[in-house]
Amino acid sequence: MLKVERLDAFYGDSQVLHGVGITVGDGERVAIVGRNGAGKSTLLKSLMNAGPRVSGLVEWQGENLRDMPSFRRVRLGLSLVPEDRRIFGHVTVAENIEMARYAAGGNALPAAVVIERFPMLVPIKDRPGGRLSGGQQQMVAVARAIAARPKLMMLDEPTEGLAPVIVEQLARDVKAACVETGAALLLSEQNLWFARQCTDRLYIIDSGQIVFSGDWPALDRAPDVKQRYLAV
Numbered sequence: 644m645l646k647v648e649r650l651d652a653f654y655g656d657s658q659v660l661h662g663v664g665i666t667v668g669d670g671e672r673v674a675i676v677g678r679n680g681a682g683k684s685t686l687l688k689s690l691m692n693a694g695p696r697v698s699g700l701v702e703w704q705g706e707n708l709r710d711m712p713s714f715r716r717v718r719l720g721l722s723l724v725p726e727d728r729r730i731f732g733h734v735t736v737a738e739n740i741e742m743a744r745y746a747a748g749g750n751a752l753p754a755a756v757v758i759e760r761f762p763m764l765v766p767i768k769d770r771p772g773g774r775l776s777g778g779q780q781q782m783v784a785v786a787r788a789i790a791a792r793p794k795l796m797m798l799d800e801p802t803e804g805l806a807p808v809i810v811e812q813l814a815r816d817v818k819a820a821c822v823e824t825g826a827a828l829l830l831s832e833q834n835l836w837f838a839r840q841c842t843d844r845l846y847i848i849d850s851g852q853i854v855f856s857g858d859w860p861a862l863d864r865a866p867d868v869k870q871r872y873l874a875v
């Protein structure tokens with residue numbers, strides 16, 4: 644279980660997160676939604692110690708992570724798929740997924756097993772990463788994360804720039820992969836439809852602060868909140 648309390652994050656002198664508190668239970672799927680610049684990416688990076696300077700509590704399975712480096716967090720089962728996906732262009736889809744072994748060691752799932760879980764990847768498994776569409780790249784990035792058998796997978800705006808038909812497929816595959824492997828999900832998104840398909844509850848972040856916490860029906864019952872923090 645992830646427990647975050649009083650989390651502040653800074654780039655230089657500029658404070659971007661202010662006293663953030665969230666939890667994600669074992670196997671739970673939770674969304675962080677908010678407008679551009681609200682602090683979603685900064686929050687996920689802060690949880691991995693991958694960029695901003697942070698203070699406050701980040702506790703994972705009862706351990707206060709303090710200044711633990713990212714690679715050790717990965718070994719504890721935390722995994723972040725960043726916005727830019729970081730697919731290797733000169734090796735194939737299957738080899739990109741095989742790279743999960745470097746993060747997870749002997750515990751990683753074989754690429755062939757993971758590819759079966761993502762139907763879109765089956766016909767393109769031998770294609771170089773540099774010749775993939777944005778949607779295919781995102782699918783590979785999620786598959787690679789799943790191959791490392793994370794206990795908590797964090798996805799940073801996976802639908803950005805993707806066609807609606809790909810967004811639908813990605814929603815099905817992300818949810819199914821989490822359910823099958825028991826991985827928890829912390830999803831940063833602006834696409835409310837996608838976030839709702841993949842998760843059971845959400846936090847809204849605005850100007851670096853959590854301004855709403857509840858399940859999706861609770862958001863439906865609060866149209867003023869939706870209008871104030873999520874309308875474009």
Ligand SMILES: Nc1ncnc2c1ncn2[C@@H]1O[C@H](COP(=O)(O)OP(=O)(O)OP(=O)(O)O)[C@@H](O)[C@H]1O
Nearest residue numbers: 654657659677678679680681682683684685686800
């Ligand atoms: N490396 C950085 N250095 C300085 N300021 C940054 C840096 N990265 C982000 N910021 C600032 O921090 C604030 C939060 O940005 P962040 O990327 O976390 O938002 P976001 O909710 O993920 O938005 P987006 O959807 O645009 O990615 C913004 O004001 C942004 O300009």
